[in-house]
Amino acid sequence: MIRGMTSQNHGPSDASAVRIGALVPLTRPGWVEAGRHLLAGLELAVDEVNDDGGIAGRPLELVVRDTAADPQKATAAVAELARLGVAALAGEYHSVVARAAAAEADALGLPFLCSSAVLDGLTEEPTERVARIAPAQSHGWRIYADFLLGAGHSHIAVAAEPSVYWASGTRILRDHLAPRGGTVTELDLRALTPAAVCDELADNGATALLLLAGFPEPAVPIVKAVRSDQRLAEIMIGAPAGQPEFTEWSTLLGDDSAAIPFLRYLPERLGPLGLRVETALRERLAEAPSFVAFEGYDTVAVLADMLRSHGPDRTRLAASWPHVAVEGTRGRIRFSRTPGISVWQWAWPPTQVVDRDPAQPDRFRILHVG
Missing domain, CATH: 3.40.50.2300 (Response regulator)
Incomplete structure (x- = not known):
């Protein structure tokens, strides 16, 4: 051996x-x-x-x-x-x-x-x-966009930091949602504090806020601000990049860590x-x-x-x-060679949208399968 x-x-x-x-x-x-x-x-x-x-x-x-x-x-x-x-x-x-x-x-x-x-x-x-x-991001994030539409969310806000990755994600969401009547509003985290993000959300009519931002900063303060703002009690928070997958998310956010859907690459x-x-x-x-x-x-x-x-x-x-x-x-x-992808690609790993169960945040609920 x-x-x-x-x-x-x-x-x-x-x-x-x-x-x-x-x-x-x-x-x-x-x-x-x-x-x-x-x-x-x-x-x-x-x-x-x-x-x-x-x-x-x-x-x-x-x-x-x-x-x-x-x-x-x-x-x-x-x-x-x-x-x-x-x-x-x-x-x-x-x-x-x-x-x-x-x-x-x-x-x-x-x-x-x-x-x-x-x-x-x-x-x-x-x-x-x-x-x-x-x-590829385009594959997973289109699945996430389908989940949003199926859950009744067509008017989306994204709290985004500047990066090639976040800009690409925003573009994928907009391109997939627009032909289906959806809209994507960008909130620039270079200019907005968590409190200012809440004010923008209260004014623009979005029903979901997606965290296209680093962890723990500024994602965790934004979640805390939105969850404590009574004006935003009905808004869904999402994190397609998978921030809630790890235990540190639950440790830092406690009960606020739950019911935030994200992409996960596992089979049922x-x-x-x-x-x-x-x-x-x-x-x-x-x-x-x-x-x-x-x-x-x-x-x-x-x-x-x-x-x-x-x-x-x-x-x-x-x-x-x-x-x-x-x-x-x-x-x-x-x-295989996949259109639009410059490298050899496994097309595709199993993909789910899941969240942490509010009743038991260390347990995951499967919400959608791509």
Whole structure:
């Protein structure tokens, strides 16, 4: 039995190891809880690969670098990992960071399987070297827009921070809702305090407010302000980017954390592999695993399968995306070329709209399935 290895600060610990570089947000301003779940999934899968004999008898090693949600830090990490001789790159949660990492990986000829970032334009131009486990933003957010319409919300306000990711989300929502009679009003969080957001909502007639904003600031203060404003008692708060998925959301907001629908990339019921991995992840994390942990596990499962079939040669790996057929925790994973998406894409992971149950905020309710 080969013990799993993770290196976060140094080079390889075993000269015979096959190495995968991993990009993970582990410090602020990165979303640390998401990074912790992503890393747990990656590490669990590496341990299981090694318990099963590794890659043709060689141990699989994860070489981890903290991106801290910083595109420049991620770019430097990709260059370092390439010099260290990793066969492929995995991970990253933040879309803007993943975009920078993908550009560097593509330029260096390093295969990159992105675990969690959803921005459609992950690379400027189509590339053979980058693939993605997570769904594209346009896919998930259209499902979310359908949920809004089905729930009777056609006049939407978005409290948005400036970013390529949030601007893309706003555009997807507007393009999907407008032909169906819906409207989207943008509230610029550079100019508005949480109290001013409440005043705007009281005046514009929107029935739902979507948080296109960072966590915990400014998302948490906005939720508290809206929930305490009697004028807005009937307004629904939504968070399509998934902020309520993690326990820190519930810890910071208490009862206010519930009934805020978000996107989650899990099936209604896990199969045998998913259930086994869920149990192992729960033990590692000492809490229920998020969908991000499953994305991490599936990422390594795919890369390990590719490494067994094609070896650690980067060129051969980058050419093998269309031949992948791997049983993941959430279904069979295959990659294809999808219109409007510049990378190899799993089309599509299972997608739900869920929220935390007001009667039991640590329990999730499935509201809509895409």
